[in-house]
Amino acid sequence: MTDITTRVRDVLPAVRADLENLVRIESVWADPDRRGEVQRSAEEVAKLLSEAGFGDVRIVAEGGAPAVIAHHPPPPGAPTVLLYAHHDVQPEGDRSQWYSEPFEPTERDGRLYGRGTADDKAGIATHLAAFRAHGGNPPVGVTVFVEGEEESGSPSLSRLLAAHRDALAADVIVIADSDNWSTEVPSLTVSLRGLADCIVEVATLDHGLHSGMWGGVVPDALSVLVRLLASLHDDEGNVAVDGLHESTAAPVEYTPERVRADTGLLDGVQEIGSGSVAQRLWAKPAITVVGIDTTPIAKASNTLTPCARAKVSMRVAPGGDAAEHLAALTRHLEQHTPWGAQVTVTPGDVGEPYAIDPSGPVYDAARAAFRQAWGNDAIDAGVGGSIPFIAAFASAFPDAKILVTGVEDPDTQAHSINESLHLGVLERAATAEALLLDRLARSDRQIAT
Template identity: 50%
Template sequence: MTAHDPVTPSAADAAQADPEQGADSAEVRALRERLETLLPASIADLKDLVRIPSIAFPGYDREPVRRSAEAVAELLRGAGLQEVVIESVQDGSPAVIGRTSAAEGRPTVLLYAHHDVQPTGDVEEWTSAPFEPEVRGERLYGRGAADDKAGVMAHVTALRLVGEELAADGIGVTVFVEGEEEAGSPTFRPFIEAHREALSADLIIVADSANWAVGTPALTTSLRGVVDLVVEVRALDHAGHSGLFGGPVLDALTQLSRLLATLHDERGEVAVQGLLRAEDPTVDMDEAEWRRDAGVVEGAELSGDGPLTARLWTRPALSVLGIDAPTVRDASNTLVPAARAKVSLRIPPGEDPDRAMEALVSHLESHAPATARVTITRGERGKPYLAKQGSPAMDLARESFAAAWGAEAVDTGLGGSIPFIADLLEVFPHAEVLVTGVEDPESRAHGIDESLHLGEFARVCLAEALLLRGAGALGRAGEESA
């Protein structure tokens, strides 16, 4: 959660840095030149993946998800992996596993990404069709272009670059491309337990995070966890005329709004008692740049206080994600009998999801109005993550990133959640996990006009190739722990 330099480099500084520093600059230069010849095909393959609307949410057609898995499987075969299969567990979406076994005594690296994507939202708000990839300037636009089909293609491109070297060196590579991450990875744990032997690795690289800025790489060293629930407020058994019955009865939507308003204090800080706060990071962000990237409306104040990075990474954050109630267009002059909301709570590293869930439920129950019936349905629980510092794999990643970008990597937290990392560490306790990614603050992952910076994509591919090439020196985790 700290940067090597308390003054983090800007994108402009990184762009001007010498990309070929160090004793191995000739090797880096050779890889960079070869990558230039491979990039057009990789970007074309990425566009083909983006064209597949692989939304794994309930209610969506499952055929595109299967088609996406098949496309990924073909890419892995073309990248030289010897064993490629499409698998799923009961009620799960198709995942792809591709493997090349390690030689005796040599380590195995597991490369993770996911091929499913978020729903598009209102397609009319997109500048170009979400599943018709379009290059505008230095960015490729389309749903999944960044999150996380670019992660898939970063793995494929790195293997195209150094796959033969890895095989000659006896380094094993397993690529695991999940098919339901955006839907909450509901069958992730049963899947990795069912395929424990095939997925066993010494080093796991999760390509599903973001870099500090265009031109400045990042290693994600902490992630917030998440808990969510649905709260329903019912005031009436059925709708009643607002003129005839309004007054003695407050409609359910008003009462739900009053209950939700208790979740924050007047400064916008989470008002749920008993939630943990981790230490403030030692690196912060430029507020003006962050406001621009987040799309904060002009003149609006930010909520809470303290460093931006603390508010984003190491403190709880609570959001109302949706409300079921009549739309303004369809509203009639009747009292709304019932309304419900989905509430999401991001929790910092060190917090226990079960404890956080109980704190949130307790708050809602203690603030429930006496004039309605409140029902709470508990939902997802995802653990936060805090990386192990000072490991050989972390050092190798920093060296690889510095060579690819010509700039020091910033150790960052991430306000988002990747709960399955805790599952990976529990099922494969001897493995080390590195969290990397292809996104940048302008990628708008999950949002309208999601995009990938193509220059950053090239740097990510080069950095991963260098990291894979150096993995042989890390040894085997099981042997080291023994």
């Protein structure tokens, strides 16, 4: 299998060039003005897969963004492996905060900067490299599924899975959209938190009032909203909503120094919550206020604000039910609104958490491939973020084994400014996937050894 390592290294320059071309396409499905770019991105992905040797390549859509399905049939008796990635990306945010243009890939200090370099166009690059390393003729069947709206919550994924179930059916599903413990130590993601969000609006007046005339007698909506949002946490920063689920995280060491290094926590700012970092990050619920609508400072006057609203996002621990958690959050907001203010809670998106039992020959094969490619054993890690489509895959293909891997590392800054890919991680991730395809072609007895 050493030859596979060499072949991955040989194909990487061309794979990197293809990745850079994909990054230059502004495939932001959340921006209606750039949906043409998402179509162009899908066409480029389809072209790359066709050129790599996939004989059956289709661009499909079921009322949402274009996705790409490519299939290479298995040799007789061999399993089929589904390789997942997504070609849509997050909006770039304030371009002035990027060190280089967000859609012009730029290398600095062994990292490739640009929106989508890691999340998740590098997932596409990983699949291309693994397939090309086998000369376009791997020892297993390979289906590649590249989604186009993951960053918008995958709203049409269930329809895609239903409409193309036969084309996507597989024995093993590899989802390349997660993190690694470090640039030198890989991870197999074994749990992910779910997601539930809502918009809460409070109102106290039918029109604004002079704050000098009525301040101190009549509550303004923004003060009501601030007090209401503060009730979501206790003094330690633990979530204070009743009825939420908590699970158990793996006993891995996550030091305070690493927290500060990985997050950019400012001097003097303390961590919140109780329990280990892994427990708080992977196995407990979390609530974040992600946006507020009120009068901007530039337009502020001495006026009591009649209404204000906020978007509240909750992460649901593995084992919890996202819809039930959203109901609990709604009850809390309705019951804790101060001073009799009117409150309206509008439910938003929900995505279920997921936990994987990482035992058996498929996971043994993955760990062996990671060990050989990285030179270190993979850590079974949780992820604090949500990938709701994993639960959708598990429901659609209950007999398939799901491996959640990725090309990100703690410095990737996915979704943030200056997103980047560590080029050494790309090589190791591609090598591990190529080795995995080889190992999965063996008998169960051989895979387990």
